Every structure is written in C-alpha cells, then in structure tokens.
Amino acid sequence: MNAIQLFHDLTFYAMYAAAVLALFLIVERQLFFVFGARDAARLLRSMGLESDFKPSIDSQMLERKTVPVQLVREALHARGAVSDPAQLQDLGEAIYIAGKTRVNARLWVLDTIVTAAPLLGLVGTILGIIDTFAVLASSGISDPSGVSKGIGTALYATALGISIALFGLMFYNYLRERADHLNDQLKELLLRVAGVDHGDQAQAAAPVRAERHTLHAAR
Template identity: 45%
Template sequence: MNATLLHDIIFYIMYFALAIALVIIIERAISFAWTWRQARQLEQALTPQVRQINALPAELLRRNSLPLSMIQPIMLHKNQHNAQSLNDMVETQYLLSKPQLNRGLWLLETIVTAAPLLGLLGTVMGIIDTFKALSASGVSEPSLVSAGMGTALYATGLGIAIALIALVGNNYLQSRMDRIGELLKVLLIRAAGSALPLPDAADNWAENGAQRYA
C-alpha cells in the first residue's frame, strides 16, 4: 500500500476519533446533568409520607427520566411485604441503571488507548514516505528532510492531544457517574423503605400486650 495514502488515512481516523470523543463527552455531560437534576428533585419529593407513586408531584411524573423509571417498579411493588424481595429489586434496578449511564464511555477509553498508537503509526508512515521521496528524487537537502520529519511527528503530537482530551473527559464523566450512582442508590433505598407498610398501632398494642402477659 502507498505510504502516503496510509499516512493520510491515519490522520482522517484520528480526526474522526476526536470528533467522536467530543460528541460523547458533550452528550454524556448533558445527560448526566439532566439525570442529576431529576434525581435531586425526586430525593426532595420522596419523603417517608409518600407511599404511592401517584403521590409524587405531577411534574416529576410527566418527565421520562432514569431515576423515575428506577423507583417506579419498587413503588408499585409495595404490596409485597417481603423485605428480602425488596432488597433484591433494589439491587436489580441499580444494576440495570449501569448500562444506561455507561453508554458510550467505552469508546472514550478506547480512544485514550488507541490515539497515541495511531499517532505513532502515522509518524512511522510519514518517515517512510519522506525517505522514499528523498531516495526517489535524489535530493539530499537537509531542509527537505526536516520538513518531512516535522509533518511525520505532527501525527504523534495529534494522537497524544486527542488521548489527553479523551482522558480528561472520561475521568470527569466517571466522577459524575459515581455521584449519580450513589444518589440513585439512595433513591432506591428510600423507595423500598416507603414501600414497607406502616406499623398498625392496634397490632403493636396487641403484640406488646401479648408479650407482657405471656
């Protein structure tokens, strides 16, 4: 394959990887901001007195958000008084939220690893192309060699720059995702707690009286 063509293809791939990284960072940042806002509003609305999903504010129920979709099955499952079953539902809903939060982040991690390697490959191809051109033309002018080497080394610099952008974006999104995950776990625990029945005063009196006179 022509070294010049391969060198150009590597540059196009790196530019495409940079565009993908920026799109993922922006999309995930907006999505995380929306999810965080909805989770905070649900946290404030989900008090111990709220025992039905319909008791939540209507404006929260109208919004299709990840936090609401997570607590809905638990709130609707309130008639089952088995605490172990509710704990299993909490864990299940929490695990199901992970793929939605992680969407696209694996691409950022891949770009962090692949971008410097692509840059190094582009540099190697550029050096090969430079020496081929010099040997074919028989020119031994040092300035021409320097110009060709500078173009080749630009690929390495571009690859490192893309990797740094993707790395910073990925670390920021990972920290945001961890905070959102903790808040979602709090919401699930609150939903499970509000799903448990309130103790009946008469039943408590009868139970205490039975224990007292046993």
C-alpha cells in the first residue's frame, strides 16, 4: 500500500468516525433537551402566575439534576442569601449564563462536523483520483474495470462527506432551535424566582425573544 492509498483510506476512517460522533451527539443532546424542557415546563407550572408572582415549587422537584432545576435551586439560594435587588439581578445573570453554556455545550462539535465532512470527502476524492492515475501510468489501460473502480471509490468519498454534512446540518438546526427554546425557559424561570411582576418579566424577556428572532432571520 502506497502513501496516497493510505491517506485515502484514512479520510474514509475519519468520515466514518465523524458520522458516529455526530450520531452520538444528536442522541445525547436530544435526550438532554427533552428532559430539560420537561422539567422547565413543570417548574413553570408549579410556580404558577399568582398575583404576587412568588414561586411555589414542589420540594421533590428540586431534587432532580437537570439544568433548569439546578438553576432554580441556585437562584432560590441566592434569593435567600442576598437582599440587595441589584446584586440579586447580577447573580441571576451569572446563573443564567452558566446554564446557557451547559445548554449550548457540544453543539459546536456538530457544527464542525457539518463543515469538515465535505472537505474530507473532497480530499478523499482527490487522493483516489491521484491513485487511479498512478495505476494508469504504471500499467496503462489494460484493466478498464480497475480504473473505473478506482474512480468510483474516489467519487464515493465526496458523496459520503456531503451525506454526513446534510444529515448533521438538519439535526444541528433542529437542536439549535431546541437550545434557544430551553434558554428562553431558563430566563423565564429565573425571572419568576426573582419575584418580578408580570409586566417587568415581559419587558425583560423581550430582548431574549428579539435576539432569537434576529438569529433566525440571519439564517
């Protein structure tokens, strides 16, 4: 096996590994968002919309380990330990940023796979064609089937890379939407825990919705 053939095979192994990693990330993130959104919805329902807008949360619910529950637990602790409204707001923002980071975790890996897979496929195609021409130069066209097989394998690399990218892109956009929705839920939860009134909550949540709308428009 020559060096070109070796690198050609390595590009296939890299694409297969990228496909497996993408599938794992899709399943893992989907489960994360399903359980996170479910607990966030339960917390929002348990808090309700009382006139004083004070949270009323089932203690058993706070024992769960999903991101929304952890953020609410931290926010309740901060609310009990801090009396200054400005400091409480700063702590709420810090808690939200930490939760948002966890929500968006590892999506960049899927985005990288979407970008890199077609490039790996193109590299595999180029190396395959180079290897085919090398065979032609050494043995001529005495075996047309071998030449056709080499070109077919080279083109298969491009097709595989594009297929992985399309598959990953479809689920990346879907997971990005789920992440935005969960981040909105986290923001609403923290606003409710802070005890703001309904009008202030709507005003504070507006920039989040506007930012999300801008991101969708940019796509």
